Amino acid sequence: MGLAKTEMFTDEQNKISMFAKAFGHPARVAILQHLFKIDTCICGDLVSEIGLAQPTISQHLKELKNLGLIKGNVEGTSVCYCIDKDNWSSMKGIMAQFLDQDISSNSCC
Amino acid sequence: MGLAKTEMFTDEQNKISMFAKAFGHPARVAILQHLFKIDTCICGDLVSEIGLAQPTISQHLKELKNLGLIKGNVEGTSVCYCIDKDNWSSMKGIMAQFLDQDISSNSCC
DNA sequence: TTGTTTCATTGCAATATTACGATATAATGT
């Protein structure tokens, strides 16, 4: 199958899993960390920084862009990618709500 | 390929992506939310709660267990699954460090 | 013992993901 049955879950659950899936590859984690670290960033920078082929990086960037976590400005022949602050914040809120759940103390194990 | 080149990334990046991957499916998100909500839990409970076949739920539980996020106690013919508090906390710390990164204000876009 | 309940495992089909070579595109420099 390989196909998640998203229709049987809440919007919140699907959102959480979509964001989490984006972070589910170390290259995308590395890309995001790098984008946080420096102020301007182009794809070529990421290729040499991360060590995957240019088409691979481009593909990862596309996924992050589709989710709205990053945005890219064309500047001449290169593209300036950076974190989309607003969307990152709202994503963080959704993820925090999931991660910060409190465990009921009368647990059985 | 379908194979992440984990050796070219830091331990932290690989850890983040491993946890994120676990949350990258709505069924696993739903399972964890359910385990948080109630104090005791057995697999059959989850099957009726979530609506996937029993082997599918069992498989998702196994992945969460392998990561250490949940643990299961055998109780007669049923199994009591619950959140592993300590491991959940340390996971939360690792994820928070990633999610709470601050954006340098002199961003280009 | 025989059946029942509960969960795990196996095996497999369908689909998704990852990676990259080859190629396309688009802006710029000469």
Added chain:
DNA sequence: ACATTATATCGTAATATTGCAATGAAACAA
């Protein structure tokens, strides 16, 4: 115009993930 640089897209091979029917295993009940 032509070459160069930077990134995107296409095509495809290798591998991973998801889902479930069938079956197995373990505890319990009659």
